[in-house]
Each structure stands twice: as C-alpha cells, then as structure tokens.
Amino acid sequence: MPRQPLWLRCEKKEFERRAALTPTTAKKLIDAGFDIYVERDPQRIFDDEEYEKVGCTLVEHNSWPSAPVTTPIIGLKELPASSDPLPHTHIQFAHCYKNQAGWASVLGRFARGGGTLYDLEFLTDESGRRVAAFGYHAGFAGAAAGALALAAQKGGKKLGRLEPYENEAAMVADVKEKLGGSGKGVKALVIGALGRCGRGAVDLLRKVGLDEDDILKWDMAETAKGGPFQEILDVDIFVNCIYLSSPIPPFLTEEFIQAAGPSRRVACVVDVSCDTTNPHNPIPIYSINTTFSEPTVDVLVGGTPANPPLTVVSIDHLPTLLPREASEQFSSDLLPSLLQLPQRDTARVWTDAKKLFQEKLALAVEAESTAQ
DSSP, X not given: OOOEEEEEOOOOSXXXXXXXXXXXXXXXXXXXXXXXXXXXXXXXXXXXXXXXXXXXXXXXXXXXXXXXXXXXXXXXXXXXXXXXXXXXXXXXXXXXXXXXXXXXXXXXXXXXXXXXXXXXGGOBOTTSOBSSOOHHHHHHHHHHHHHHXXXXXXXXXXXXXXXXXXXXXXXXXXXXXHTTSOOTTXXXXXXXTTSHHHHHHHHHHHHTTOOGGGEEEEOHHHHTTOSOOHHHHTSSEEEEOOOOOSOOOXXXXXXXHHHHGGGOOOOEEEETTOOTTOTTOSOTTOOSOOOSSSOOEEOEETTEEOXXXXXXXXXXXXXXXXXXXXXXXXXXXXXXHHTTGGGTTXXXXXXXXXXXXXXXHHHXXXXXXXXX
C-alpha cells in the first residue's frame, strides 16, 4: 500500500505557537505508513529538530503552495487573506461556516481552485461531538487572562502584552502572584460551565484560589430564562464559554450596563467563544478581536469608556498561551481520525466533513454571484 503524505504548514497568525501535529503524533503517523512533511517554523513551540528526530522531512517555511496537489495540507488557524485559488485539500480551522466576516470569500478560493476544506471544528464522532478541540485550554487560558486583566485594573493599569507560558504550573503561579498571592475574594461567573471550555475556566479559577462558592457555574438550564443577566453585573469576571449554534437573547448589552450605573461590579468579560463578527453574538458590547499584544478592549457606554472601567478579552487563539500542552492534547485527540485519512472517501468522520463543506461551498458561490 502506498504511503500517505501529509504536510504540516507553518502558522502565519501572529503569536500563534501551537501545532496541529506534534512530534509525538507525527511519529505515530509515520509508524502507521504516513510520510510527514513539516515546514520549518521558528514561531512554533516545537523545534524543527524535534520533528526531524522522529523521521519527518523538513521543508522550507511557507512552501505548501508548491506541494503536490494530492498532498493534504494540515494547519491550525486560517490562512492569510488572499484571492488566490486553493487547489489542495486543507485541514484547518477556517472560521467560515457560521457567516463570519468574509466567509464567502474564504470558500470562494476553494471553488476557484477545486480544493477541499476539512474544517477541524466540524470533524465529529457518531454522536456529533467534535473529535478534537482546544476547548479545555481555551477556557483555562481565558480565565487566566481575565484574572490578569482584573489585577491590572485594580492597580489602575491596562493589561499589557501576554506571552505564552512554559506550562500550566507557571501560568497558575503568575496569576496568583498578580492577584496578590491568591484569588480569594474574587467572584466569577462561567457560562457554558459543563463543556470542555467551561471546565477549563473553572479549573483555573479553582487553582488560583477562588472559593468554590465564588465560582458561579452556569449552563443551558441557568440561561434558559433569557438574558441579559443581572448576575453577570454582580461578579468581578464573566467568562463566556458557550458554543453558539442558534440565535439567543444577549447575555449583556450596553444599555443594561448603562442602567446599572456605578453599582456594577463586573470589571472584565472574557469572551472565549469569540463570536465577534457573528450577527448573533450574545455579548454585543465590543466589536473587535483583541490580541496578545493588546489583550483587552474598553467597553464604551454612550461613546465613552464605561465607568467604573469594563474591559473585554476577545483573543481567538487563547490556547496558545499554553502551546505545548494544548497542542499535545489536541493532536492526540485528532490522531484516530488522521489515521483514517487514507480512507477519507469512505471513513464517516471525513465524508461527513466533506459533505458539510460542499453545502457551505454552494452557499458561498451563490453569495458571491449575488454580490457581483
């Protein structure tokens, strides 16, 4: 049987240090009959040599456009904006299936190039659950960023540039130190607490010292009454971890914040879900994604910064604050599906993903045609 090629591309998103394939997973794929090509990437948390040692073939940085068109290209974050046709099979998070900004343009590149997109967000098992997700580490890192933003705000400052941590223990220690030695006395609300992301957020809050009674854990039962919610105003940190699949009443609005006046307690909102450009964003109090270099954005009320201050953390690749651990967990979870890649024309996880791609592609072609 011929060996299955797979090409790990570099990540072009600024600050992104994670990898869809780790050296550990690459070695298992090679042993199973894959040829793994890895682009050199100084940004990646794993050194090039780590891949070379397990038998991967190193190739030049960002050289995937010249890879054989029959070789699938795997990465994490979306490709840089371009109108160039895409003839390859791409495995990545494309962020274009829920009418996000520019979604039709992204899919239009596949239409013009004849390529295929297998969106990592929509690789699911028989029960419809994602086979691999960064949710836990997204929630963990998001809650950490929220706690750091709160600590900075209490010191009369804005949260400065965030840098990836070597490991979870280093992150917890830093957050505790910034909070004055412990998170005791801080109150937080996590919505989506029963999911991967929510569990990660709750775990971080526990580890930095919040009392259990000061961590409000909400899920669908608690939000069923419909927002906006007074309870959000009554905590220091609100962490949104929901998976938005249909329109819902907003959790928090500018008008609700304005009506609360100076009695409001909430100081930081962490939108881990980052449905920023989604027309049904349940937290319509900000309009931009923040970055590691500028991790917070001020909430405006009536055109001026809210008083007392209220900031939002809306970084859409939070798990890269723990790049090695997050990558190892994600890549390990993805491995069983990758092992089925040679049978992608018959293996359900891949055929379902391709069917969804074709449905979205047809909508994109129609949207682009209508816009012309």
